[in-house]
Amino acid sequence: MTDKNKPSGTEKDTAAPASSKDTATNASDKATSSPSHTDTKVSDKTQAGDKPSVAPSSSAKETQPAKPSKPTASAPVKEKKGGRGLAVLAIVLVIALGAGLYYHGHQQSMQYNAGIATLSSQVSELKTALEDSDKQAQAAVQKATQDTQVLIDQQGKTIASLQSALADVKGRRPNDWLLAEANYLVNQAGRQLWLQHDVLTATTLMENADQRIAELNDPSLTPLRQAMAKDIQQLKAIKRIDRDGIVLRLNSLQQEVDKLPLANAIIPEGEAVVPETVSDNVDDWQQNLKASLSDFVSQFITYRKRDGDVVPLLTPAQTFYLQENLKAKLDQAITAVYRQNGRLYAESLKAAEEWAERFYNQDAKITESFVSTLKALSQQTIAVSYPEALESQLLISDLLADRLRRDLAPLSTGESSQ
Known part of the structure; x- marks a missing residue:
């Protein structure tokens, strides 16, 4: 039974080399893969009852029976454990590499964001500075334009005045001075007529202006002379009122008020x-x-x-008030004469006449003269209608302006050609 169970020498020889080759192959794989494989091999050998440090001899192999089932079962387990370790190591390496790449990308993204923020602030500052510079430039241009326009206007006025002065000097005929003097006299006549109501002075000024026009001996001025003759005739037809004489008579009546004798009780x-x-x-x-x-x-x-x-007698106070009121009515009549207010003039004299007849002695000569003078003055007409305009004033002004434009026209053409 012992001989049957023991393997033969050939079997030992064939089994031993196979196990040693497998052991050497596994040892080399474990050495190249990781230390954990070596630990696994040692533990496997210890479980099998072999010593890791001493190799089995040929005699021992002959005495011990070969166990082909164990070597064939341990090789696939060792290969499976080695592949799992490589997979774990590969996963760890991939995770570590991914983490490193993510960290590196995150740092680069932060740096890029910081750089973009800095560039954005710089762009904003440059844009603000550019807008401020643009506003300052526009304000400077606008101010320069305004100053230039003011200078242009001033120069235009200066040129116009110089042209007018030069036109007065250049080729001016002596007769033109007479026309300008006649224009001045006509304007003065209008002022005397409408501002001071002095018809006599206005008529005299118009006659002098007509004499200046007559000295020109210009047939083209015949319409102007006709208009001036019509204005002179119209001024002479105005009713003349001796305002100074009326005012002097009213002043004399004011001085006689204090001398009028009061009437007795009636x-x-x-x-x-x-x-x-x-x-x-x-x-x-x-x-x-x-x-x-x-x-x-x-x-x-x-x-x-x-x-x-x-009717009782007046008290001294009433007598004083009567005299002052009568003087005030005469003052109103004087003011109405200068203002040519006929209604106020008539009302003032009528009130003064009634007071004189009621409160003063009518048998006295001074009272009778006072009342008769008031009645005569109340018949005077102080309102006068004046013409609204002088026809010759507009004609002579247009004529003078037309001659001035004709004198300036050659001057302007000569300057534009230069």
């Missing part, structure tokens, strides 16, 4: 008293007695019956 007329007579009839003794008593009493007391109101 008492109505009493009834006529018929004296009673004594009759010869004895039967009328009562009537005769009464008549005798009345005649006796009348020698001491007189009784008269009057119908009507009695």
